[in-house]
Amino acid sequence: MELQIEDSVLVKKYINGEEKALEVLINRHNQKILSFIYSKVLNRDVAEDIFQDTFIKVIKTLKRGSYSEEGKFLPWVMRIAHNLIIDHFRKNKRMPKFEGSEDFNIFSVIKDEKLNVEKQIIKDQIDSDLSLLIEELPDDQREVLIMRIYKDMSFKEIAENTGVSINTALGRMRYALINLRKVVQRNNIVLTN
Amino acid sequence: MEEIYSEEPRTCRIAKARPETISFLMAFSRSYQVADYDNLTFERFLN
Numbered sequence: 001m002e003l004q005i006e007d008s009v010l011v012k013k014y015i016n017g018e019e020k021a022l023e024v025l026i027n028r029h030n031q032k033i034l035s036f037i038y039s040k041v042l043n044r045d046v047a048e049d050i051f052q053d054t055f056i057k058v059i060k061t062l063k064r065g066s067y068s069e070e071g072k073f074l075p076w077v078m079r080i081a082h083n084l085i086i087d088h089f090r091k092n093k094r095m096p097k098f099e100g101s102e103d104f105n106i107f108s109v110i111k112d113e114k115l116n117v118e119k120q121i122i123k124d125q126i127d128s129d130l131s132l133l134i135e136e137l138p139d140d141q142r143e144v145l146i147m148r149i150y151k152d153m154s155f156k157e158i159a160e161n162t163g164v165s166i167n168t169a170l171g172r173m174r175y176a177l178i179n180l181r182k183v184v185q186r187n188n189i190v191l192t193n
Numbered sequence: 194m195e196e197i198y199s200e201e202p203r204t205c206r207i208a209k210a211r212p213e214t215i216s217f218l219m220a221f222s223r224s225y226q227v228a229d230y231d232n233l234t235f236e237r238f239l240n
Contacts, residue, residue: 022222023215030209051210055218063227064234 007073015062022062026055029074033081040085050088054081126191133183141176144169 005024013021033054038047057080061067067076115123134142143162147153155173159166184191228235 019219019223023219026210026215026218030215034210048210048214052214052218056221059218059222059225060236063222063225065227 008069011062011067011069011073015065015067022059025073029077032074033077036078037081037085041088046088050081050084053084057084129189130191133180133189136183137176137179141172141179144172145176145180148173 007025007028010021010025014025034047034051037050037054038044041047041050054077058077134145137145140162144158147158147161148155153161155166155169158169162169164172183189224238224240226237226239228237
């Protein structure tokens, strides 16, 4: 019959500098501790991290001489693991982590608003075409359209700058757009990205 | 009444921590030292 050295004896040996004793303790309780952690976090990598952090605490406590012999080794380690699991969930609550799955992909909700290279080239082409079309408008309409669209001026400001009434500025803008549409339709120009 | 059984029971499929984790812990343990000096406790890591 094989005799098993008690945990408390191995703990004493480890405190006295026998590193091998720790390996025996870890291997002896490996399955119980990891299964306990995994049953709570349900993620193998997280469970492994918490297992590692648990034993780092164990090592530090034992080497500092702060371990109390009152309790048993395994329940003490389980308590440390339990506290680290709570810390893990608290941290995740403050900083929720979203992971994709087969049913849900986080990138369907958040995406980079920047255009890709192809769409950017198309947009540049449209902007260029549009500026050529604007050049074809009568001077008064072109002036109002540029102030409104490119300079983002209000119709009141446009009226003041061009020396006409607001209604005239509105009318010129309206005709500028109508004429642009006519040119686009006449020449079968596609101005969509 | 219909009995419901989940297709994948919530049982732990992994048995043990990876050998690399154990190796890391043993290496950490060997390098981690605590020294007391003048009522102060210092932690140090030996290479």
